Amino acid sequence: MYQRIVILTGAGISAESGLQTFRAADGLWEQHNIEDVATPEGYQRDPLLVERFYNSRLSQFSDHSIKPNLAHLALAKLTREFDGQVLLVTQNIDDLHEQAGSTWVHHMHGELHKGRCPITQQTFAMTHPFGEHSVCTCCLPAQKLRPHVVWFGEIPIGMPAIHQALAQCDLFIAIGTSGTVYPAAGFVDEANFAGAQTLSINIDAISSDSLFQYHLKGKASEMVPLVVDKILAHQRVGE
Numbered sequence: 699m700y701q702r703i704v705i706l707t708g709a710g711i712s713a714e715s716g717l718q719t720f721r722a723a724d725g726l727w728e729q730h731n732i733e734d735v736a737t738p739e740g741y742q743r744d745p746l747l748v749e750r751f752y753n754s755r756l757s758q759f760s761d762h763s764i765k766p767n768l769a770h771l772a773l774a775k776l777t778r779e780f781d782g783q784v785l786l787v788t789q790n791i792d793d794l795h796e797q798a799g800s801t802w803v804h805h806m807h808g809e810l811h812k813g814r815c816p817i818t819q820q821t822f823a824m825t826h827p828f829g830e831h832s833v834c835t836c837c838l839p840a841q842k843l844r845p846h847v848v849w850f851g852e853i854p855i856g857m858p859a860i861h862q863a864l865a866q867c868d869l870f871i872a873i874g875t876s877g878t879v880y881p882a883a884g885f886v887d888e889a890n891f892a893g894a895q896t897l898s899i900n901i902d903a904i905s906s907d908s909l910f911q912y913h914l915k916g917k918a919s920e921m922v923p924l925v926v927d928k929i930l931a932h933q934r935v936g937e
């Protein structure tokens with residue numbers, strides 16, 4: 699049935715694992731000013747504030763109660779068992795897809811378990827919280843690592859490979875994303891242009907719904923396993 703699938707996940711897929719989304723009434727952007735904590739200018743102005751924001755999320759991610767849910771597990775099964783190509787692209791900086799067993803995950807907005815040297819751009823696994831003690835080993839003197847995340851105004855990671863996969867895909871699925879942040883919000887257009895089937899899975903209606911051919915309204919943990927079973931049974935997702 700399908701041969702080349704692109705899956706895009708957003709904060710909604712991790713919500714049922716206990717991580718806050720950004721734009722919900724109790725979301726991260728209600729409690730923090732985007733310009734202060736998610737822009738390079740904000741980091742330049744007040745690095746301590748930004749480090750506190752990401753350190754608190756890092757410690758939340760490390761909490762043992764935060765585990766992959768059935769949606770993460772179903773996608774891991776898809777990446778293992780599908781006999782065509784699957785590109786799993788996530789906007790999330792948590793590692794729940796990896797914890798679920800997905801081996802190759804494209805983190806277009808970075809990964810919070812890594813810090814990045816501001817000089818060489820080399821990334822390092824975080825052994826300390828962001829601050830004076832989290833430094834690179836590639837420079838002399840050692841440089842303070844910045845969070846390996848993509849802030850507004852920065853170019854997301856690995857875009858050429860994503861555009862190429864979208865141009866060739868026959869199925870595109872967006873899961874738990876509000877479709878408000880570009881370039882990810884434009885992926886559905888690229889998939890439509892390629893002639894792919896497009897499906898959105900979300901608990902709520904979103905502004906970009908009209909761009910998708912199919913919608914499944916419901917929790918990711920309930921909808922994603924159903925869709926994965928259909929794909930693995932060589933059925934069309936819209937039927």
Ligand code: BJW
Pocket residue numbers: 707708709710711713714719720721722725736789790791807847848849850851852853854857873874875876877878879880881899900901902904916917918919
């Ligand atoms: C559930 C659920 C459940 C809940 N089951 N569903 C004007 C027009 C167009 C673009 C721009 C513009 N002005 C500026 C721009 C560009 C800008 C942008 O898009 N701004 C918009 C806000 C307008 N974009 C950028 O700057 C990007 N860079 C860029 O464009 O570079 C230029 C370039 C690109 C490519 C080629 C060449 C040049 C960078 C964007 C960086 C975004 N960074 C953040 C922070 C990352 C680090 C961190 O985590 O702190 O990424 S912002 C934040 O939003 C985070 C997320 O990944 C991203 C998307 O959020 P997401 O995942 O969609 O979460 P929510 O909360 O919005 O939605 C959750 C959804 O789940 C909801 O719909 C719920 O209903 C649903 N849900 N529970 C299913 N159980």
